[in-house]
Amino acid sequence: xxxxxxxxxxxxxxxxxxxxxxAVTACPTGIAHTYMAAEKLSQAAESLGIxxxxxxxxxxxxxxxxxxxxxxxxxxxxxxxDKDVDRSRFVGKRVLSVGVSEGISNPExxxxxxxxxxxxxxxxxxxxxxxxxxxxxGKERSVAYKALMNGVSYMIPFVxxxxxxxxxxxxxxxxxxxxxxxxxxxxxxxxxxNQIGVIGFTLMxxxxxGYIAYAIGDRPALVPGMxxxxxxxxxxxxxxxxxxxxxGAIVTGFLAGYLVLWIKKVxxxxxxxxxxxxxxxxxxxxxxxxxxxxxxxxKPISWVFEHLTDWLSGMTGTSAILLGAILGLMIAFDMGGxxxxxxxxxxxxxxxxxxxxxMGMCAAAIPVMPLGQGLATxxxxxxxxxxxxxxxxxxxxxxxFGISEGAIPFAAARxxxxxxxxxxGGAVAGAIAGLAxxxxxxxxxxxxxxxxxxxxxxPMFFIAVAIGTxxxxxxxxxxxxxxxxxxxxxxxxxxxxGPEPELVLAGAGAVPTGGSGGGLQKAPxxxxxxxKDEDEVLSGYLTQQTVKVQLESEDKESAIREMANLLAxxxxxxxxxxxxxxxxxxxxxxxxxxxEEIAIPHAKTDAVTSPVVGFARSSAGIEWGSLxxxxxxxxxxxxxPEAAAGDEHLRILALLSRKLMDTGFRAxxxxxxxxxxxxDVLREVR
Numbered sequence: 001x002x003x004x005x006x007x008x009x010x011x012x013x014x015x016x017x018x019x020x021x022x023a024v025t026a027c028p029t030g031i032a033h034t035y036m037a038a039e040k041l042s043q044a045a046e047s048l049g050i051x052x053x054x055x056x057x058x059x060x061x062x063x064x065x066x067x068x069x070x071x072x073x074x075x076x077x078x079x080x081x082d083k084d085v086d087r088s089r090f091v092g093k094r095v096l097s098v099g100v101s102e103g104i105s106n107p108e109x110x111x112x113x114x115x116x117x118x119x120x121x122x123x124x125x126x127x128x129x130x131x132x133x134x135x136x137x138g139k140e141r142s143v144a145y146k147a148l149m150n151g152v153s154y155m156i157p158f159v160x161x162x163x164x165x166x167x168x169x170x171x172x173x174x175x176x177x178x179x180x181x182x183x184x185x186x187x188x189x190x191x192x193x194n195q196i197g198v199i200g201f202t203l204m205x206x207x208x209x210g211y212i213a214y215a216i217g218d219r220p221a222l223v224p225g226m227x228x229x230x231x232x233x234x235x236x237x238x239x240x241x242x243x244x245x246x247x248g249a250i251v252t253g254f255l256a257g258y259l260v261l262w263i264k265k266v267x268x269x270x271x272x273x274x275x276x277x278x279x280x281x282x283x284x285x286x287x288x289x290x291x292x293x294x295x296x297x298x299k300p301i302s303w304v305f306e307h308l309t310d311w312l313s314g315m316t317g318t319s320a321i322l323l324g325a326i327l328g329l330m331i332a333f334d335m336g337g338x339x340x341x342x343x344x345x346x347x348x349x350x351x352x353x354x355x356x357x358x359m360g361m362c363a364a365a366i367p368v369m370p371l372g373q374g375l376a377t378x379x380x381x382x383x384x385x386x387x388x389x390x391x392x393x394x395x396x397x398x399x400x401f402g403i404s405e406g407a408i409p410f411a412a413a414r415x416x417x418x419x420x421x422x423x424x425g426g427a428v429a430g431a432i433a434g435l436a437x438x439x440x441x442x443x444x445x446x447x448x449x450x451x452x453x454x455x456x457x458x459p460m461f462f463i464a465v466a467i468g469t470x471x472x473x474x475x476x477x478x479x480x481x482x483x484x485x486x487x488x489x490x491x492x493x494x495x496x497x498g499p500e501p502e503l504v505l506a507g508a509g510a511v512p513t514g515g516s517g518g519g520l521q522k523a524p525x526x527x528x529x530x531x532k533d534e535d536e537v538l539s540g541y542l543t544q545q546t547v548k549v550q551l552e553s554e555d556k557e558s559a560i561r562e563m564a565n566l567l568a569x570x571x572x573x574x575x576x577x578x579x580x581x582x583x584x585x586x587x588x589x590x591x592x593x594x595x596e597e598i599a600i601p602h603a604k605t606d607a608v609t610s611p612v613v614g615f616a617r618s619s620a621g622i623e624w625g626s627l628x629x630x631x632x633x634x635x636x637x638x639x640x641p642e643a644a645a646g647d648e649h650l651r652i653l654a655l656l657s658r659k660l661m662d663t664g665f666r667a668x669x670x671x672x673x674x675x676x677x678x679x680d681v682l683r684e685v686r
Contacts, residue, residue: 019050021114022066022074025103026057026081035654036594037080037103039661044107052111057085076114078103084146084215091121104595143216144254151212151253152413155204156387159409160394162200167401169194170448201405205233208412209249209256216257217264220277224260224285228252231293235338238298245337246408248301250415252293259285301338308342320357320434327358328365328430328468332422335369335404335411348443356456360438363402363455364464365426366445370399370406371465372425372472373418380477382588383484388413399469402446410476417483421475429468436460537682538652541613545569547675547682548616551635557584559622560601563637566614578607579639593624598660599632600653603639611640613652615682617670634660634669659685 025037038054045052055066066089071077076094079085080103087095096114103110173190174183184191206229213225231237232248244251263281272280308330330343344366347359377384377392384392391409398406411418439456442449447465455461537543548566553559564579573579582603586592593599599622614637621631638652659665665684672678 019075019115020073021045021050021052021076021078021111022070023052023054023078023103024057024066024081024085025054025100026083026085033100033104033657035657036661037100037107039658040104040107041078041080041110043661044111048108048111050111057081057083076117077120078110078114080104080110084150086218087120088218093120094118095120147212147215147254147257148250149413150215151208151210151250152409153387154211155208155412156391156409158200158204158207159405160391162197162202162204163398163403163406164394165193165197165200167197167398167403169197170401175452202233204405204408205243205246205249206230208246209253212250212253213256213260216254217260218277220264220281221257221260221285223282224289225253225256227286228256228289228293231290232297235298235301238294238302240298240302240338243337244297244301245334245340246412247334247337247415248293248297250412251297252289255292256285256289259289304338304342308339312342312346320361320437321431322434323358324361324364324430324432324434325427326430327361328368328426328428329423331362331365331404331430332369332426333419335408335422340404344443347440351441351443356439356441357434357437359440359443360455360457360461361430361433363440363445363449364429364433364438364461365468366402366404367399367447367465368425368429368468368472369404369411369422370395371469372422373407373410373476374399375469375473376410376476376480379473380481383477383480400446401448402444404445414480414483417479418476421472421479424475425468425470425472428471429464432464432467433461436464438464537679538613538655538685539611541611541652542615542679542682543570544675544679546612546614547678548614549675549678551616551618551622553618554620554622556587556622556624559616559618559632559635560584560587560637563601563614563616563635566616567608567612567637567639570612572609572612573607573639574609575607579603579605582607583637583639591625593626593630593632594657594660595626595628595630596660596666597621597626597630597633598636598666599624599626599634600636600638600656602637602653604642605639606641608639608641611638611652613638615678617678634666655685 023038023041025034025041034056038056041054042052053064053066053070055062055064068089071089071093074093076096077090079087079095079097080100081097082100085097087097094114094117096110096117098110169184169190173185173188173193184194206226209229209232210222210226213221213228229249229252232252233243233245235243260281263284264276268276268280312326327343327347330339333339344362347362350356350358374392374394374396377389377395381389388410395406395410407418407422411422436457438461440449440454441456442454444454447462449455450458450461546566546569548563551559551562553562560583561580564573564576564583567573567579568576582605583601586603587601591599592601616635616637618631618633618635621633622635624632626632636656638656640652665681668681669678672681
């Protein structure tokens, strides 16, 4: 007897003998790769006589969505994605999961492998993140990584909103108080704003835990994950003056997710199956995890808190530099967790005794983590996704107000790289403050307390903060870059994402998107401008005036400049130099060389008055940093005004990325004799 997911066996005329496959492609930050993988898989399936439908996922939304009927009739599903894809709809089907680059590079091999891939959910788990991967070595991120990034992505809005509301309320409604630190009058307007921000901060830890668990165990894991995260962050439940913070949330998230997966494997009577995911599993997992944390994990946290306090008390007579470095290390370690709170409360407690130098050391270290991580996103943009760079700006703002939690999203995403960098910068800042005898009269940190007059030795305080921030930023960049190189052994394909920090083939920082392939449908999220003429290319944005048969340039920068001047001939470019610089800044974030001898530099800038697209060829090829090592011979340049950047920018990129995977189209484009012939070929892009 065949398993229901087995490919149909040819034979009787009534049996369906043609293999039917489905695929899902997605990349967290690279628009082009989603479409390129979809097109490559579709082409490979067509050449093998296999029916295939491809769903693409991204910021435009899911397109060519797989229906229940599609899944029911499918013989297997290929997931080529570097972000989490919900597999629960594929239970009972053969599922092969690889990285998006494998969908581009080895589509035929994936089609062969999926026919013998494991059946998803056959073991009874059916979790959203069952580790089903191709045996041929797709570079799919691990389940743990995807789960962690899922939690971080949902946590970031809570950190940003909560942190900025707290910072605004402190700056506009706060004042220094020797006993209470930076305080806001009770029942004032700004106190209410502050309280709203505190709610956001309070929720961020359980959100992180809950969505880590959700990515592993699907919906039944969400409640135990969130409640477990709340318990981890509430030290009073296990007799600790400080909760376990974001590190505790990561622990409870993974424990909840894998606990739910384990419970799912328990065989239960058929009548009980419907209530398992909505009642039994959440209740059992939540109770077990909560009690485990309170009685097993919580006690050691309380013990650590108490003994660290005693240890610090014994160090008050030692070297100020050593004490400052140790306090800086502790402040930077877990940002709100027990180690951080131990150092902070130790310094705050000594203010009443007249010793304000210990708090001065803490105050210098407190802003270093968010300031350092924010600075890192500015000095090496290509290592970070668009979302991470936006979070970096928020972290800089929070750092100015002494809100160290602004760095938590970065530490949660890359703990092995970010936490050591934070600790090194914190130690440097604390040591310099200790050496200089910086004082802080209030239990708060960051530049805000110096501005409000609570700090003694202000110049050295700012020097300590600045040096610590730079050390953190440079160390972070170095460690992240090193870890990515070790992970791949070749240039990065994506980031996380980066996401985790993600470098993408189409360039890090590109806006994530979706597309359609294999029965690919053109379904942009926003309606495309109606063509004025059937002969228009890309809605009239590319014309014979913006086509050049042969570039004279021999390097990337010169080529971009030459093509910008080509666009300027249309009268739609108000500032050629600004267009060039915007495109070059985009290249600095990550190459737009897609491989296959293709490059698509692009710029969102008000240097152009309306969308315009150009095309040029280079017979010798131009080095563009493409991951496959090929030089760019077919080069498109896209520029749209900021106001029109959104979906129109993505739509143009999507159309080109998909069509350029057609080898016949590329061959015709290369063989076209003149600009008119090139334009005739480009009319195929629709």
